[in-house]
Amino acid sequence: MRILGISSHFHDSAAALVQDGRIIAAAQEERFSREKADWRFPEQAIRYCLSQLPGGQSPDAVAYYEDPGLKTRRILDTARSLAPRGAPLWPQMLSTLRSLTQELPRQLLEVAGEPGKLFFVPHHRSHAAAAFYPAPFERAAVLVLDGVGEYSTTTLWSGEAGGLTAVGEIRFPHSLGLFYSAFTQYCGFKVNSGEYKLMGLASFGAPLMRRQILDRLIDLRADGSFALNMDYFGFDRSLSTITPLFEMLFGQPVRRPDAPVTPFHMNMAASVQAVLEEAVLALARTALQRTGQRHLCLAGGVALNCLANTRLLLDLPGLDGLWIQPAAGDAGGALGAALELGHSRAPAPPARRRGHDAMAAGLLGPAYPADEIRAALEAAGLVHDEPADAGTLARQVAAALADKQIVGHFDGRMEFGPRALGNRSILADPRGTETLSRVNRSIKFREDWRPFAPIVLADQAAAVFEAPSDSPYMLLVTKLKPAFRGADDLEQARARGLNAPMDLQGAVSSDFAAVTHVDFSARLQTVDPAGGARAGAILQAFHAMTGCPMLLNTSFNVRGEPIVCAPGDAIDCFLNTHLDLLAIGPFLVHKSAQPDWVQQKIGRMRFAAD
Numbered sequence: 081m082r083i084l085g086i087s088s089h090f091h092d093s094a095a096a097l098v099q100d101g102r103i104i105a106a107a108q109e110e111r112f113s114r115e116k117a118d119w120r121f122p123e124q125a126i127r128y129c130l131s132q133l134p135g136g137q138s139p140d141a142v143a144y145y146e147d148p149g150l151k152t153r154r155i156l157d158t159a160r161s162l163a164p165r166g167a168p169l170w171p172q173m174l175s176t177l178r179s180l181t182q183e184l185p186r187q188l189l190e191v192a193g194e195p196g197k198l199f200f201v202p203h204h205r206s207h208a209a210a211a212f213y214p215a216p217f218e219r220a221a222v223l224v225l226d227g228v229g230e231y232s233t234t235t236l237w238s239g240e241a242g243g244l245t246a247v248g249e250i251r252f253p254h255s256l257g258l259f260y261s262a263f264t265q266y267c268g269f270k271v272n273s274g275e276y277k278l279m280g281l282a283s284f285g286a287p288l289m290r291r292q293i294l295d296r297l298i299d300l301r302a303d304g305s306f307a308l309n310m311d312y313f314g315f316d317r318s319l320s321t322i323t324p325l326f327e328m329l330f331g332q333p334v335r336r337p338d339a340p341v342t343p344f345h346m347n348m349a350a351s352v353q354a355v356l357e358e359a360v361l362a363l364a365r366t367a368l369q370r371t372g373q374r375h376l377c378l379a380g381g382v383a384l385n386c387l388a389n390t391r392l393l394l395d396l397p398g399l400d401g402l403w404i405q406p407a408a409g410d411a412g413g414a415l416g417a418a419l420e421l422g423h424s425r426a427p428a429p430p431a432r433r434r435g436h437d438a439m440a441a442g443l444l445g446p447a448y449p450a451d452e453i454r455a456a457l458e459a460a461g462l463v464h465d466e467p468a469d470a471g472t473l474a475r476q477v478a479a480a481l482a483d484k485q486i487v488g489h490f491d492g493r494m495e496f497g498p499r500a501l502g503n504r505s506i507l508a509d510p511r512g513t514e515t516l517s518r519v520n521r522s523i524k525f526r527e528d529w530r531p532f533a534p535i536v537l538a539d540q541a542a543a544v545f546e547a548p549s550d551s552p553y554m555l556l557v558t559k560l561k562p563a564f565r566g567a568d569d570l571e572q573a574r575a576r577g578l579n580a581p582m583d584l585q586g587a588v589s590s591d592f593a594a595v596t597h598v599d600f601s602a603r604l605q606t607v608d609p610a611g612g613a614r615a616g617a618i619l620q621a622f623h624a625m626t627g628c629p630m631l632l633n634t635s636f637n638v639r640g641e642p643i644v645c646a647p648g649d650a651i652d653c654f655l656n657t658h659l660d661l662l663a664i665g666p667f668l669v670h671k672s673a674q675p676d677w678v679q680q681k682i683g684r685m686r687f688a689a690d
Contacts, residue, residue: 081099081100081140081141081422081425081426082097082098082099082133082137082138082139082140082141083097083098083099083139083140083141083142083143083418083421083422084096084097084126084129084130084139084141084142084143084191084418085097085098085142085143085144085145085206085413085414085415085416085417085418085419085421086121086122086126086142086143086144086145086188086191086414086417087122087144087145087146087206087410087411087413087414087417088109088119088120088121088122088144088184088187089119089120089121089176089179089180089184090119090410091117091119091272091409091410092108092110092117092118092119092409092410092411093108093109093110093118093119093120093121093122093125093410093411093414094106094107094108094109094122094125094407094410094411094412094413094414094415094496095107095109095122095125095126095128095129095414096129096414096415096418096444096496097129097130097132097133097139097418098415098418098419098422100422100426101213101419101422101423101426102438103214103415103419103438103439103440103444104129104132104133104444105128105129105132105444105445106129106407106411106414106415106444106445106496107125107128107129107444107445107446107494107496107645108122108125108411108496108642109121109122109123109124109125110642111125111445111494111642111643111644111645112124112125112128112645114641114642114649115642116273116640116641116642117272117273118642121183121184121187122414126191128445128446138193139191139192139197140197141192141197141198141199141421141425142188142191142192142197142198142199143199143200143201143417143418143420143421144184144188144198144199144200144201144417145201145203145206145410145413145414145416145417146200146201146202146203146206146229146230146413147200147201147202147203147230148180148181148184148185148200149200150202150230150231151180151203151229151230152177152180152181153230154228154230154231154252155173155176155177156177158252158253158316158317159173162316162317165317166316166317166318168317168318168319169316169317169318169319172319199417199421201416201417201420201421202229202230202232203229203230203232203413204224204226204229204232204235204249204380205244205246205416205420206413206414206416206417206420207224207226207229207235207379207380207405207408207412207413207416208222208224208235208237208239208244208377208379208416209244209416209417209419209420209423210379210405210407210408210412210413210415210416210419211224211377211378211379211383211403211404211405211408211416212237212239212244212377213416213419213420213423213438214405214415214419214437214438214439215239215375215377215403215437215438216401216403216435216436216437217239217375217377217401217403218241219238219239219240219241219373219375220239220373220375220376220377220401220403221236221237221238221239221247221364221367221368221370221371221373221375221376221377222236222237222238222239222244222367222376222377222378222379223235223236223237223360223363223364223367223376223377223378223383224236224237224378224379224380224383225256225257225360225363225378225380225381225382225383226255226257226380226381226382226409226410227255227257227258227261227381228252228253228255228257228258231251231252232249232250232251232252233250233251233252233253233254233255233256233257233258234248234249234250234254234255234256234363235247235248235249235250236248236249236363236366236367236370236371237367237371238370238371238372238373239373239377243423243424244420247367247370247371248366248367248370250305250306252316253308253310253313253315253316254306254307254308255308256306256356256359256360256382257380257381257382258308258313258315258321259297259298259308259313259352259356260275260278260352260356260382260385261275261315261321262312262313262315262321262322262326263278263348263349263352264277264278264321265320265321265322265334266322266326266327266330266334266335266348267281267335267341267345267348267349268334268335268336268337268339268341268345269337270337271321275381275384275385276384277527277530278349278352278353279349279353279385279386279387280530280531280597281341281345281346281349281350281529281581282346282349282350282352282353282354282387283350283597283598283599283601284346284349284350284529284570284581284584284598285343285345285346285347285348285349285350285351286347286350287347287350287351287353287354287355288347288350288351289330289347289348289351289352290351290354290355292329292330292351293351293352293355294355296309296312296329297309297312297313297326297329298355298359300355300358300359300362301362302362303362303363303365303366304359304360304361304362304363304364304365304366305366306359311323311325312325312326312329313326322334330348332344340580341529341580341581342579343579346581353385353387353388356382356385356388357387357388357391360382360385360388360391360392361388361391361392361395361396364376364392364396364399365396365397368396368398368399374398374399374400374401375399375400375401375402375403376392376396376399376401376402376403377402377403377404377405378402378403378404378405378408379404379405379408379412379416380408380409381408381409381410383404383405383408383555384408384409384498384555386554386555386556386557386603387557389402389404389555389556389557390548390556390557390558393547393548393556394547394548403437404553404555405439406439406442406496406497406499406553406555407442407496407497407498408497408555409497409498411496411497412497415496439496439553441501441552441611441613442495442496442497442499442501442553443492443493443494443495443496443501443503443613444493444494444495444496445493445494445495445496445645446493446494446645446646447492447493447494448646448647448665449665450665450666450667452647453647453664453665453666453667454665454667456646456647456648456651457647457651457664457667457669460648460651460655461675462651462669462674462678463669463670463673463674463675464667464668464669465667465668465669465670466666466667466668467666467668470614470617470666471617473614473663473666473668474614474617474618474620474621475621476668477489477507477618477621477661477663477668478618478619478621478622478624478625479625480660480661481507481508481509481618481622481631482509482622482625482626484508484509484512484515485508485660485661486506486507486508486515486518486519486523486658486659486660486661487506487507487508487659487660487661487662487663488505488506488636488650488653488654488659488661488662488663488664489502489503489504489505489506489507489614489615489618489636489663490503490504490636490644490647490650490662490663490664490665491503491613491614491615491663491664491665492613492614494643494645495643497553499553499554499555499605499635500633500634500635500636500643501535501552501553501554501605501607501613501615501633502535502605502607502613502614502615502616502633503613503614503615504635504636504643504644504645504650505535505615505633505634505635505636506519506523506524506632506633506634506635506636506659507535507615507618507631507632507633508594508631508632509594509622509626509628509631509632510532510534510592510593510594510595510628510630510631510632511591511592511593511594511628512593512594513585513586513589513593513594515593515594515632516528516531516532516585516593516594518658519532519594519632519634522657522658523638523657523658523659524634524637524638524639525638525639525657526639527581528581528582528585529581529582529584529585531585531595531596531597531602531603532594532595532632532633532634533554533595533602533603533604533605533632533633533634534592534595534596534602534604534605534630534631534632534633535605535606535607535615535619535630535631535632535633536604536605536606536607536619536629536630537606537607537608537609537616537619537620537623537629537630538550538552538606538607538608539608540623540629540630541604541606541629543561543629544560544561544564544592544629544630545558545559545560545561545602545604546558546559546560546561549604549606550606551604551605551606552605552606552607553605554603554604554605554633556603556604557601557602557603557604558601558602558604559599559600559601559602560590560591560592560596560600560601560602564590564591564592565590565591565600566588566589566590566591566593568587568588568589569588569599569600570584570588570598570599573587573588573598584598585597585598588600592628592630594632595630595632605633607619615633618631618663619631636650636653637653638653638656638657641653647664647665650662650664651664654669654671655678655681655682656681656682657682658671658682659671660672
């Protein structure tokens with residue numbers, strides 16, 4: 081049974097291929113189109129997934145991650161109930177309706193070939209399936225939190241051998257995802273893109289407005305159910321997520337994207353983060369109680385909030401295990417739709433796996449052969465070396481990292497989901513504050529204060545970091561143990577009159593300053609070199625040379641662009657940034673060995689804001 085799953089038309093379009101319950105391939109359209117968060121029908125991602133079928137075979141079925149009929153009904157219901165106040169959204173609504181009723185059916189039918197092979201899986205069921213079926217648990221509670229699907233914004237499920245059973249639901253417009261996005265806009269970041277910046281900014285502040293948010297903006301009950309005060313939110317009837325009352329409540333206008341980040345914005349981020357964590361914790365507690373389960377699976381865009389995820393592990397009694405779908409957002413919905421359809425059509429429920437998930441370490445995208453990579457390097461006119469074997473290459477890259485060089489690493493299959501997990505990564509020595517500034521300014525071209533994540537040897541993580549220290553998909557936050565922290569903390573830095581984020585980031589140091597935040601936290605990724613990924617071998621060699629068990633790991637891209645996919649993308653990024661070394665397939669490309677025209681090209685490209 082070969083099933084192609086598709087998500088599209090809203091954000092993060094993707095395709096996934098599942099055969100007899102096994103995940104064969106999955107990729108986001110943005111990686112091929114080079115348009116970040118591409119929402120269009122994923123023609124190139126579909127083409128890649130189908131290329132993984134032998135002999136030009138076709139899928140037996142196509143599963144779409146939403147019910148377009150229900151989605152259309154909810155859009156019309158919203159417009160009708162708010163008329164005429166919702167008029168600013170009507171042009172956008174009409175465009176969406178045309179897409180769902182005219183464009184999408186034609187596109188899906190072209191892929192499926194015949195109507196009988198086309199199926200629709202509701203949005204939140206797709207998310208729940210993506211969370212539960214690949215998880216390493218026989219049974220679990222499932223919590224889905226996002227902006228909105230058809231009507232649902234929050235759903236609770238019980239996952240058993242027989243499948244998923246719905247347990248609870250909260251409906252639009254009451255949404256934790258849209259609630260958090262409203263604060264994202266208010267603090268001057270881009271909605272559906274900058275939420276992770278808001279999460280990072282929270283560490284700089286204190287939750288001084290928490291009570292005000294709970295009293296005026298959201299009615300949060302003990303069981304996690306909630307209702308938003310829609311007098312303050314505008315996403316159901318305008319092009320803004322907030323209304324003027326929101327700005328009046330806090331006494332400041334929306335921050336312009338180019339304006340300074342002040343202590344007010346830091347405290348605002350900390351406040352909404354605290355409220356979000358309270359809501360997620362209460363909902364997770366209710367999910368376990370209602371289902372009688374002791375394991376929990378998460379999906380939906382809110383499940384990418386690493387601070388909230390960690391709060392569950394630390395503060396949720398009765399939780400024996402937590403697993404989060406690494407492609408938790410809409411891209412993962414394509415995978416979930418295929419898995420749910422496959423499960424429903426299987427003659428018998430497939431055996432549940434225990435101990436290991438089914439996501440293949442998230443490495444489900446395309447790989448490129450050495451000949452294709454060599455041709456791309458030669459076409460670009462780049463001088464390159466080919467070490468004798470993989471071990472030699474790993475040691476040479478590790479030596480370059482130990483020499484403070486910054487490396488673009490491209491190898492094997494591309495990651496599925498928003499995190500670069502080593503195969504499409506920029507790597508650097510995590511020791512020293514100058515690394516943080518250099519990578520932010522001259523390679524990523526982004527805000528100075530934003531921290532990076534560490535990739536850490538799995539058997540060394542617990543010696544350096546507090547619990548939780550097992551995080552293969554970079555979806556949890558932990559703290560550096562006191563022995564590795566600097567003398568000054570955030571409170572002492574503020575007492576010296578420091579207020580700007582980068583000043584605070586520079587004042588609070590640690591032994592691994594490039595990958596720890598101002599509260600000594602880190603968004604951890606653990607890796608076992610025995611898994612075979614080359615990044616693990618490089619890290620192991622670096623540890624042997626330096627005694628340092630971790631590297632800085634950030635996505636191989638620049639600000640405003642998707643993670644690189646093909647060799648040409650990696651070469652372009654190498655040529656237009658201050659990367660010192662490109663490790664691409666079996667080849668090494670040293671910037672210092674290139675002709676003069678390469679040096680002249682660096683930094684001339686301008687990048688879109690993210």
